[in-house]
Amino acid sequence: MKTRLAAAMAAIAITAAATPAFAQEEESGPITVTGTAALASEYRFRGVSMTDKEMTVQAGATVSHESGLYVGTWASNLAGWGTFLGANMELDIYGGYKVPVGDVTLDVGLTWYMYPGGLDTTDFAEPYVKVSGTAGPASVLVGVAYAPKQESLGKWYNSGASAVTGVYDNPGAKADNLYIWTDVAAGIPDTALTLKGHVGYSKSGNDGLGPQGTAVSPTGEYVDWLVGADYVLGPVTLGVAYVDTDISTAESAYLQPNFSSTKDGSSIAGSRVVVSATVAF
Numbered sequence: 109m110k111t112r113l114a115a116a117m118a119a120i121a122i123t124a125a126a127t128p129a130f131a132q133e134e135e136s137g138p139i140t141v142t143g144t145a146a147l148a149s150e151y152r153f154r155g156v157s158m159t160d161k162e163m164t165v166q167a168g169a170t171v172s173h174e175s176g177l178y179v180g181t182w183a184s185n186l187a188g189w190g191t192f193l194g195a196n197m198e199l200d201i202y203g204g205y206k207v208p209v210g211d212v213t214l215d216v217g218l219t220w221y222m223y224p225g226g227l228d229t230t231d232f233a234e235p236y237v238k239v240s241g242t243a244g245p246a247s248v249l250v251g252v253a254y255a256p257k258q259e260s261l262g263k264w265y266n267s268g269a270s271a272v273t274g275v276y277d278n279p280g281a282k283a284d285n286l287y288i289w290t291d292v293a294a295g296i297p298d299t300a301l302t303l304k305g306h307v308g309y310s311k312s313g314n315d316g317l318g319p320q321g322t323a324v325s326p327t328g329e330y331v332d333w334l335v336g337a338d339y340v341l342g343p344v345t346l347g348v349a350y351v352d353t354d355i356s357t358a359e360s361a362y363l364q365p366n367f368s369s370t371k372d373g374s375s376i377a378g379s380r381v382v383v384s385a386t387v388a389f
Contacts, residue, residue, distance in 0.1 A: 143169035148347075148384035151184050154287065154308055154324075155332025155353035157376035158198070160188025161369050172206075178217075179203040186223075188370050192320045194225020204236075212241035219253075229319040232260040234285070247293035257282040261324055263316035268366045271321040283314035285324045300341065304349065306334040321366050326377065330355045336382075345386045352379040 144167065150157055151164035158164075168182030182200045190198075204217020215238040223230045234255040241248060255261060262281030265271040289308035296302070308331065315328025336349025355377040360367045369376055 138174040140172040140174075141169065142172070143167070143389045144386055145389070146384055146386040148382060150380060150382050151186070152351050152380070152382060153190070154310060155330075155334075155351060155355075155377060156189065156326060157369075157380070158184070158186050158188075158190035160371070161374070161376060161380070162187055168200075176205050176207045177203075178206060189366055189368075189376055190322050192223035192226030192230040192322075194223060197224055198222070199224055212239050214239055227320055229259045230322075232258045232324070245294055249291040249293075251289050251291075253285075253287045253289075255285040255324070257284045260318055261285050261312065261314045262318060263314055263323075264319045265317035265321065267362045268317065268321075268364045271317050271366055276319075283312060285310070285312040285314055287311075287325075300339055302338045302340075304334070304336050304338060304347075306332075308332045317363065317366065323363075326363060326367060327355050327359045330359075330377075343387055343389075345388070347382075347384040347386065349382050349384075350379065351382055353377045 146164075146166045148164050148166065150161055151159040151166065164184055166182070166184040168180060170178055170180030172178040180202050182202070184198050186192075186196045186198055199222045200219055201222065202217055202219040204215060206213060206215040208214075216236070218233060218235045220233050221231060232255055234253050236251060236253040238249055238251040240250075259280060259282050261283045262278070263283060264276045264278050264281055266277040270277050287308060287310050289306060291304070291306045294303050310325040310332070311329050312323075312325035313328070314323045314325050317323055330353055332351070332353045334349050334351045336347060338345050338347045355375070357375060360375065360377065365373075367376060368374060
């Protein structure tokens with residue numbers, strides 16, 4: 109796994125890809141408000157489809173203070189793996205503090221993942237630390253997110269077959285989750301085109317299925333990556349990205365039938381081209 113992680117990170121570094129700033133800022137005294145609304149062919153969370161390999165509508169907004177404090181929210185529809193009854197919706201609430209430290213920017217905060225109308229045991233909190241800066245013509249971000257032991261991350265089912273029966277094997281079980289990632293950025297001079305790239309490594313004791321038949325780190329340990337490009341066309345950013353993971357069919361077999369498309373049974377963690385259109389406000 110470590111070898112595959114190193115190889116993926118090297119590939120991203122060579123590509124020198126980037127994610128542009130999606131949100132336009134409207135300043136009013138010490139307060140800045142930013143927001144986005146997006147339509148995409150699929151919602152991938154850490155490389156895994158959360159919309160059954162179908163389209164998604166997403167929106168978010170952030171309120172920032174000149175001191176570096178900020179709070180915000182982001183939402184998306186869900187389908188297939190990752191749904192938790194209720195509204196089949198993910199609603200994230202986040203807040204933190206961002207401050208310059210020498211030549212880099214330090215960002216420390218927490219995200220609360222909520223699934224309105226679903227079981228209370230499916231919500232979870234995840235603190236994070238991000239450091240961003242520049243390296244030559246590229247911008248670079250390195251992040252670490254660690255969710256401490258919580259029931260929503262626990263291995264309540266031993267297999268996908270157990271989840272189908274609806275009878276818990278390990279009710280009340282708790283587990284933690286560690287996610288480390290890197291994003292790199294490089295715009296093409298004199299164009300509206302930006303290359304982008306990402307690689308992430310997930311490590312968790314949650315190597316099975318959570319309370320509602322899912323898991324943040326599906327196979328306990330895996331690598332996800334993304335390479336693509338964005339093109340700014342007025343207020344709209346058009347994006348295309350190739351997304352993949354190193355989760356094999358054999359590695360995810362014990363999660364079936366949950367961990368597959370409800371339409372054709374194909375892997376929801378396999379390679380996929382995702383296209384999107386994002387409006388900033």
